[in-house]
Amino acid sequence: MNTTTVAATPLTSMPAVRPVPLTQLRPGQSARLFGDRLSPEDGHLVSALGLTEHCLFRLCKRGNPWIVQVRSTRIGLADTVARHLLVLPEDDR
Structure with a gap:
């Protein structure tokens, strides 16, 4: 009998x-x-602007440009960049 161990x-x-x-x-x-x-x-340019992995930000404006606020800084992103950023939405509190 063959058994396979799979790491959970x-x-x-x-x-x-x-x-x-x-x-x-x-x-x-x-x-x-x-x-x-x-x-x-x-990716390096976006990171240099302050959008780093796991950073918390708020979407201020939809459309081209997409405006996000990271800490106290607002950043404008082209649509071609915004659609390639993957995010985890936070609970609305």
Whole structure:
């Protein structure tokens, strides 16, 4: 009899909410950056602007440009960038 051992993935490592494109957020909604599908160069630029992995931000304005607020700074993002940013929406509190 062959037995295969499969390592279980701890539930704590999996996000409670599925990542969605930033473009699915509503104005005023907060989210955390989960990842991106950008080129390495664009990813570094977005990171240099303050949108780093797991950072909390708020969507201020939908459309081109998409305006997000990270801490006390507002950043304008082109639609082509915003749709490639994957985020984890925060609970509306």
